[in-house]
Amino acid sequence: MSNTFGQKFRFTTWGESHGPAIGVVVDGCPAGIPLEEADLQCDLDRRRPGQSKITTQRGETDCAEILSGVFEGYTTGAPISILIRNKDADSSKYDNLRNVFRPGHADFTYWAKWGRRDHRGGGRASARETASRVAAGAVARKFLSDRGVNIQGFVSQVADIAWDGENFDLDEIERNSCRCPDAETAKKMENAILEARKEGDSLGGIISIIAVGAPPGLGEPIYGRLDAELAAAIMGINAVKGVEIGAGFRAATMKGSEHNDAFDLVDGKIVPRTNNAGGILGGISTGAPIVLTFVVKPTSSIPKEQDTVNVSGEKTMVLVEGRHDPCVATRAVPIGEAMVALVLVDHWLRGLGSRADLKD
Template sequence: MPGNSFGHTFRLTTWGESHGPGVGCTVDGCPAGLALDEAQIQHELDRRRVGQSKVSSQRQEPDRVQIMSGVFEGQTTGAPISMLVLNSDAKSSHYTAIKDLYRPGHADYSWDAKYGLRDWRGGGRSSARETIGRVAGGAIAKLLLAQVGVRIVGYTLQLGDLRATQIDEAEIERNIMRCPDPVVAEAMIARVDQARRDLDSLGGVVEIRARGVPPGLGEPVFDKLQADIGKAMFSIPAIKGVEIGEGFGVANLRGSQNNDPFIRREDGTIGTLSNHHGGILGGISTGEEIIVRLAAKPTPSIAQAQPTVDREGNPTSIEVHGRHDPTVLPRLVPVAEAMLALVLADHLLRQRAARVSYP
């Protein structure tokens, strides 16, 4: 089955290409009666939008969303919610000269290997512009989760070897890197500026946290919460690594160090003294904060000359010009938040069907 849909009960399907008429999505399974208007979706899309700053692509797209169905008089109706964003600043001519060359780090060759043809205009369906549908659908998921007190926040944790040493969430939207450490943010911006001048790009790490997640979410054994989170995050363009909680750090710990002792909180609920497990045990949420980190590769579109081959396998070189992000990190933040929201919303609705008394 084509992999254009994600989710089980709360289900998102995205469609459209980077240089086609538009992109969009359909959300199915959203319960009726959820207050929703275009401004709430637009807020999230504005965070993802290109052309925001000198550390993002200079393509100018307003990304104005239109809700086409599923909402009446400001509330969801229970019908599929379809949303459309028109493309207005696509410049396919930037790709004409390299349409038969395989760009290093891109999906050009693998797409040809699968389908025998591809939309070479900006990457077509494999372009990160596809993530507009994810962010639009994730905005609805966030609103649904807010009904039970769940809040999701993401930020740029690391760029190259520059890593935030303090987490001040009030700083995230105050700087163009979306870094919670203002001092490190300035160093990151300077590093990105230098990479752009060098006709190069940079990778890094984004961290996403979900708070207020009720215990009990997750469907063992193959739909474990961390399994679906992993699939969601790895489906985002440029992601090459995902870890939850202590992540790969558990390889350096003993059980006595990694285990999180259980306690009874003052409000009578059960929690843990520490959170090496990142809010998930046995594939099921524990009620502790869910912590996810994503490693993003450097943007593969760089204007340096690189060796490659054409579709016939003939050796040549390529320089990728046009409007590209020198790092994906600031715009990755709202995409990753959206994907975590989609997973949690889906599992929340699935859990409500699992037991009669679940809140």
Template sequence: MFGSTYGNTLKISTWGESHGKALGVVVDGCPAGLSLCEEDIQVFLDRRKPGQSAFTTQRNEGDLVEILSGVFEGKTTGTPISMIVRNKEQRSKDYSEIANYYRPGHADYTFDEKFGFRDYRGGGRSSGRETIGRVAAGAIASKILNQLGISITTYSKSIGNVEIDYNKLDKDNILKDTLYMPDKEASAKAQELLKEKIADTDSVGGIIECVVKNMPAGVGEPVFEKLDANLAKAVMSIGAVKGVEIGDGFAVASACGSENNDNFKIENDRIVKSTNHAGGILGGISDGSDIVLRAAVKPTPSIAKTQSTVNKSNEEIEISIHGRHDPIIVPRAVVVVESMVALTLVDMLFMSITSKMDDIIDFFKK
């Protein structure tokens, strides 16, 4: 299958299906000497695993990772790092009835059209469980960024029509919160909204916001390998994401140039911007200010509310989908967005090492 590999210098290849024996990822291009153990990966996987609250699927998976290669005596060897997470609690019979019809909002129809065949058990490769490999790889990329002093903060900005108040933003609340919101009051309102939607056999979507601090200026390319273009591709490749914006995003369409332009100034003998409407990227290249990215996540398509569709006999039917599904995708997708951003940043940082002859001379001529 084409399209299961991402990256240029730091490459990942994810594999496996929702109801297969296991899922995993191969990471190639990670430098030797990075301290790495399974606990480093598990911290990230625990943020996306099911069964964390009433607002996530109750599929009872521990999602325990095993590192199969590329690490020796606690450090990366520079060779491919292979990781595996075994499926323990798949219930394929829950999906047997959908084999002959197409679920609204899912990839059932398009898979059949492309391959003439589909794994109907949980969606196969289009299942959200495919993101296990992305998150495991993202944990490695995040460790690399941490050693460079680059940090990423990602959270639920909105759920349904409930949005955080930036004046009440508490970053310490993100990892403590059921919905990964940095605003406790907004989270309480969002939880009430979700209870209403669950009672109504419906679902909602939301927006995930990602802020990158201390990204150096000069990373990215000016044409086809733009930093913002690659970030958009990385995040849009997540199945539930239907839109990505950077900086002011779509708001720039109604702004004037005088409002949208970020003026430059000198601060502590450095060139900085007075504002950050561009979201940290100019001309496809990082400008040294915070990179701000937002992802629009669609409502969970698997709902028990009656929907109209067609079956393989071209008959129009009505269905109600049952089983163990997330009433909202956003909270578990927060770490997936963060992982894809981290992987892209590391890949672009590695590519930028050869941008200047002076840097090459400094590295090799010691």
């Protein structure tokens, strides 16, 4: 299994959904960052289950404990170990899934690859693992916010209900259960999610992430392009089925004269006037906001009878009970933000020393 991400700023996650705890070790973090458990909690609370009526009702508080790497309130440069205890796992609801593969989940592929799997709550394939990344991401965000980089995500679409791209109220994002920047659209999204759940079904969605303040120069072409590594980081989130950078797939319908971001001079700095490139050219940040969107599929675990096959190779039916998110998009927002932060910090540290002529 591959459980480590990053080169200079690396993190390794561990733990299963219904084990005693999950956690992460962050290695390569510079010394001298002020860090306490409360710094991690804000993003963990935005990700945790049970936060609203449209998420799974598993009741985890997701309290992070820092076990190492911080002394007298500052990171020391040593590995930072973070522990999150699982307190509300109910494995009984998974008994009927021990030998049956849920359509759309990782049950079959984990079994095909390792010949055994922890079926309780999806085990290692559960998005419970993403709490560990969010904790690591919170450390990365401390590094970035000290350098004027701010990362904001929001839900821009649920099923066919799309944010219009104009009514943007930053404060609204965390005020509504859908994390949509427009209250009216958020209400429609919420109703659609509740309706789907009532029907025993689930919905997909699209999340947008914007990172403002990253300097030009982050990214390591040829094989460590910033856009490629952001895409890999985001595709590594459970249920993600596609990533677009900047104008993304809309580029196919644009002409070069439309898609090109003309350069301008603002206060002596070279800046693109528009941002169809999403802040990245040639795999390197331009200094413009880094903009990406990603799509999450509808949750696979639904209480509807579906055809499947069991481990003995017999055709059967499965109906998935238990506590599941009817739409994972809203909880994916802090996870996407965390992955973007982790990639940016890694590149920040990797990028040092690319020019012999610059001494600072």
